[in-house]
Amino acid sequence: NLTGVFLVTKAVVPHIRARGGGSLVAVTTNGVGMTDRGANAYWVSKAGVERLYLGLAATLKSDNIAVNCLAPSRVVVTEGWRAGGGGREIPPEMIEPPEAMADAAVLLAGQDASGITGTVQKSESMPG
Secondary structure (H helix, E strand, C coil), X not given: CXXXXXHHHHHHHHHHHHCCCEEEEEECXXXXXXXXXXXXXXHHHHHHHHHHHHHHHHHHHHXXXXXXXXXXXXXXCCHHHHHCCCCCCCCHHHECCHHHHHHHHHHHHCCCCCCCCCEEEEHHHCCC
């Protein structure tokens, strides 16, 4: 999680600077503070993504680049996860429709540093 976000961000920032600004959005989780047996590496990597992006927001604001993280408000069950048998035990009211994340991501990505920057946004808290 962290390595991929770091490498893609490092590669794309010069292009966003050259355009005069834009937005970076990293998808994180609502469970950074959780502890799950066997999932520590996952939580650490997502916490690292959040710290990376919160720090970059301060650094890149002068370049007119908004930097935010987006976390689902509830559990997002992907087709791949379902195909592998995951998500069956999750009650329907705990599942977030993928469109909620998509709408929030589009909103965050469509701005520059004059908008929201340096935050971890929950998908359902974004106007949609």
